[in-house]
Amino acid sequence: MRLWLAGLIALGLPLTAQPQAQAQDKPIQKALLADMFRDHAVLQRDRAVPVWGEAKPGETVTLSFGSARVTALTDATGHWRADLPPLPAGGPYVLTAATGTAKQTVSDVLVGDVFLCSGQSNMEWNLKDTIGAADQIATSQNNTLRMMTVQKTQAFTRQSHFAIPTEWQIASPATTPNWSAVCYNFARDLQTHVNVPIGLINASWGGSKIQPWMSRGALQKLGGYEDGLAMLDAYAADQSKAAQTYGQAFMRWWQASKGPGTPWAVTPRALSGWAAAPDVSRNFEDWGVKGLSDYNGPLWYATTVRLSAAEAKQGATLSLGAIDDIDLTFVNGVAVGYTSAPPEPRHYKLAPGTLKAGDNVIVVQAVDLWAKGGMFGDAVRELRLANGTAKPLQSGWHYWQPPQNVRQPPTAPWDPTGGMITLHQAMIAPIGPYALTGALWYQGESNTGEAAKYEGLMAGLMADWRQQFGPDTAFLLVQLANFGAIPTAPVESGWAGVREAQRLAALNDKRAAYAVTIDIGNPLDIHPRDKLTVGKRLSRAAQSLIYKAPLSPSGGVPIEATRANGQVTVRFARLDGALKTSSGDTAVRFELCGEGVGTCQYADARLAGDAVVLSGPSAAMATRVRYCWGDSPVCNLTDATLPVSPFEIEVK
Known part of the structure; x- marks a missing residue:
C-alpha cells in the first residue's frame, strides 16, 4: 500500500480514488469486459474513453468508474460499448461492469497517457539484454508505469479477443527485465517531464515486415496486394492447395530473377551434382563447411524415396522435423507446404496422386534469416503412407547453395512476419478502440528490399491505425540505425532508402515525428544494445510533438538546396x-x-550558420544532395543536441 501511494505522491496525482473492491459480488461465466480491461490497466486521460465487451443479447450493461456511471444496451450479437467521460490523471480506481445476472470488477486502474509500442525485434528486445540493464532494472519500481505485452500470434480472420491471455504489469525489478527496452525507456524518461501515469501496450514481433501489421482495407487501398490477399484466403480454406498456388508464384519469381535451372524439380540423376549433407539433425552452420558457417539465406536440401506402384497410389504425410527459419517444400516438383516457424516440426499432407512409382524427389528450400539455419533436431523424418508404412528420411540428403541473385525469395501471404494482415488481425484488432495518446513504431529492417514502397506503406499504416484508435493518435517512428557495410564510396542502399522513407513519412504528417539513431547502431549487429538513448530520443520527440515543449523533435531538417556560384547550399x-x-x-x-x-560523388562541405555549402566537380550539374547515405555510414553533422538525420533533397 505505501509503495503505490508514494509513487502517486511523487507524481503529484490525486488520491481521491474509489476504494478497491475486495472480491466480485458473484462469479461470472464469461468476462463482460474486453481483454484490454484487466487489473492494473491504465486508461487515457482528458478524453472520452471507449469501454466495450460482451453479454447476453438485449441486456443492459451498467458501467461504473469513480463517480462516472454509464449504461449500454447489447446488440443482437451480445456486443456492447459505452464511453466514459473524460477524467484527469489519477487513480487508483475500480472499473465495474454489471448486468442483471453478472458482474465483473477490474481493480487498481489508473488514468494517464497510453502508448502502443510495435514493430520488429528492436522494439521487442528485452530490457535485460541491453547496455546498463542491471541499473535500469534495479531502479524500475514504479506503480505509475505499466505495460501489457501482447503475445505473438497470427490470425486469418479479424479477432475481437487475444488468442493468448494478456495482463497489465506494474513496473518493478520482477517485471521489467522482459519488457520492451525501447518502450520502457521511452516512458521512464517521459515521466520525468510529464507528470502522469503511463500505460504501455507492447505488440511486436521480431523479423516482421510492415504489411502484416496493416489491415486488409489498408492494403487494398494501397493496391498491388490483391493476389496475395486472395492466396491468403485460399490458405485459410485449404492449406495444401494454397501451397501449390504459392509454389507457382515462387517459380515465376525465380525465373524473373534469372535463377539457375529448376532446383525444386531436380531429377535423381542431377541430384548427384549436389553436395552430400553431413547431418540434417544439425544446423548447417555447424557442419564445418566453408561458406556456410556464417551464411544467412536459402539452402536447398533434397533426397529421394523409392515407392512401388501400390505405395505410390496412396496419400501420405511428409514429416521433416524443425527447419530454421522458413521452408518451402516440394514433392516431385509440386509445392506441398510452406511454414515460417523455426521450432515447429513440419508435417505436410500429400493427397493421392502426389507420389509416383519409382524415385520420388523431396526438395526443401530452407531460408535462414539470421543466426542458425536449415534442418535441425532429432525429430523423426519420414514419409508415412496411408497404410502406415514409414519410409525413413534421416539420411541420404544433398544440398545446394543458390547464387546471390536468388537469396531473398518472396514470403507467402500467410507467413506471420513476411506476409500480410495476420498480425493486425490477431495482435492489433483485439486492442479495439482503446484510447491512446500515441504509437511508437520501430520497424523497417525487414522492408529494406522494397524501400521505394516504404513511405506509402508507413503513411498507410498510420492512417489505418488512426481509424481504429482515433484521428489524433500521434506516431513516433524510430529511424533505422547503422548496420551492415560501411561505405567508402557513394553507394545505393535499401537501408538508407527506408531511413529516408521514415523521415519523409513523419515530416509529411502533422501528428508524427521520428527519432534519429544513425549514430548509435552497430555495423556488426542488427540489434544495437543501446536502447536507453533510443527511448530518450523518442521521449524528446513526444515532448515536442504531443506536449508542445519548445524542442526540436528530431534535430536539424534540410529545407532547401540551392545552387549559386558553382556551389550548392x-x-x-x-x-x-x-x-x-x-x-x-x-x-x-x-x-x-x-x-x-x-x-x-562525395563533396567538400563547409559549415555556414544554419547551412552547409557544398563544392566539387559535380556541383554545377547536381540535381540531388544526399547526406549520410549507406547501410552503415560514418557521418558527423549535428546540432547542439542531436545528429542530423540522413537525407536526400532536390537541388533547385
Whole structure:
C-alpha cells in the first residue's frame, strides 16, 4: 500500500480514488469486459474513453468508474460499448461492469497517457539484454508505469479477443527485465517531464515486415496486394492447395530473377551434382563447411524415396522435423507446404496422386534469416503412407547453395512476419478502440528490399491505425540505425532508402515525428544494445510533438538546396543551436548526385550558420544532395543536441 501511494505522491496525482473492491459480488461465466480491461490497466486521460465487451443479447450493461456511471444496451450479437467521460490523471480506481445476472470488477486502474509500442525485434528486445540493464532494472519500481505485452500470434480472420491471455504489469525489478527496452525507456524518461501515469501496450514481433501489421482495407487501398490477399484466403480454406498456388508464384519469381535451372524439380540423376549433407539433425552452420558457417539465406536440401506402384497410389504425410527459419517444400516438383516457424516440426499432407512409382524427389528450400539455419533436431523424418508404412528420411540428403541473385525469395501471404494482415488481425484488432495518446513504431529492417514502397506503406499504416484508435493518435517512428557495410564510396542502399522513407513519412504528417539513431547502431549487429538513448530520443520527440515543449523533435531538417556560384547550399531548420561536427573539422559524407543511379560523388562541405555549402566537380550539374547515405555510414553533422538525420533533397 505505501509503495503505490508514494509513487502517486511523487507524481503529484490525486488520491481521491474509489476504494478497491475486495472480491466480485458473484462469479461470472464469461468476462463482460474486453481483454484490454484487466487489473492494473491504465486508461487515457482528458478524453472520452471507449469501454466495450460482451453479454447476453438485449441486456443492459451498467458501467461504473469513480463517480462516472454509464449504461449500454447489447446488440443482437451480445456486443456492447459505452464511453466514459473524460477524467484527469489519477487513480487508483475500480472499473465495474454489471448486468442483471453478472458482474465483473477490474481493480487498481489508473488514468494517464497510453502508448502502443510495435514493430520488429528492436522494439521487442528485452530490457535485460541491453547496455546498463542491471541499473535500469534495479531502479524500475514504479506503480505509475505499466505495460501489457501482447503475445505473438497470427490470425486469418479479424479477432475481437487475444488468442493468448494478456495482463497489465506494474513496473518493478520482477517485471521489467522482459519488457520492451525501447518502450520502457521511452516512458521512464517521459515521466520525468510529464507528470502522469503511463500505460504501455507492447505488440511486436521480431523479423516482421510492415504489411502484416496493416489491415486488409489498408492494403487494398494501397493496391498491388490483391493476389496475395486472395492466396491468403485460399490458405485459410485449404492449406495444401494454397501451397501449390504459392509454389507457382515462387517459380515465376525465380525465373524473373534469372535463377539457375529448376532446383525444386531436380531429377535423381542431377541430384548427384549436389553436395552430400553431413547431418540434417544439425544446423548447417555447424557442419564445418566453408561458406556456410556464417551464411544467412536459402539452402536447398533434397533426397529421394523409392515407392512401388501400390505405395505410390496412396496419400501420405511428409514429416521433416524443425527447419530454421522458413521452408518451402516440394514433392516431385509440386509445392506441398510452406511454414515460417523455426521450432515447429513440419508435417505436410500429400493427397493421392502426389507420389509416383519409382524415385520420388523431396526438395526443401530452407531460408535462414539470421543466426542458425536449415534442418535441425532429432525429430523423426519420414514419409508415412496411408497404410502406415514409414519410409525413413534421416539420411541420404544433398544440398545446394543458390547464387546471390536468388537469396531473398518472396514470403507467402500467410507467413506471420513476411506476409500480410495476420498480425493486425490477431495482435492489433483485439486492442479495439482503446484510447491512446500515441504509437511508437520501430520497424523497417525487414522492408529494406522494397524501400521505394516504404513511405506509402508507413503513411498507410498510420492512417489505418488512426481509424481504429482515433484521428489524433500521434506516431513516433524510430529511424533505422547503422548496420551492415560501411561505405567508402557513394553507394545505393535499401537501408538508407527506408531511413529516408521514415523521415519523409513523419515530416509529411502533422501528428508524427521520428527519432534519429544513425549514430548509435552497430555495423556488426542488427540489434544495437543501446536502447536507453533510443527511448530518450523518442521521449524528446513526444515532448515536442504531443506536449508542445519548445524542442526540436528530431534535430536539424534540410529545407532547401540551392545552387549559386558553382556551389550548392543546403539550409536547415528545427536546429537546437548551431550546426557543428561531432568529430574532425569538416562535415563528411555529403554527396552531389545527378538523376540516375551511380551518379553520386562525395563533396567538400563547409559549415555556414544554419547551412552547409557544398563544392566539387559535380556541383554545377547536381540535381540531388544526399547526406549520410549507406547501410552503415560514418557521418558527423549535428546540432547542439542531436545528429542530423540522413537525407536526400532536390537541388533547385
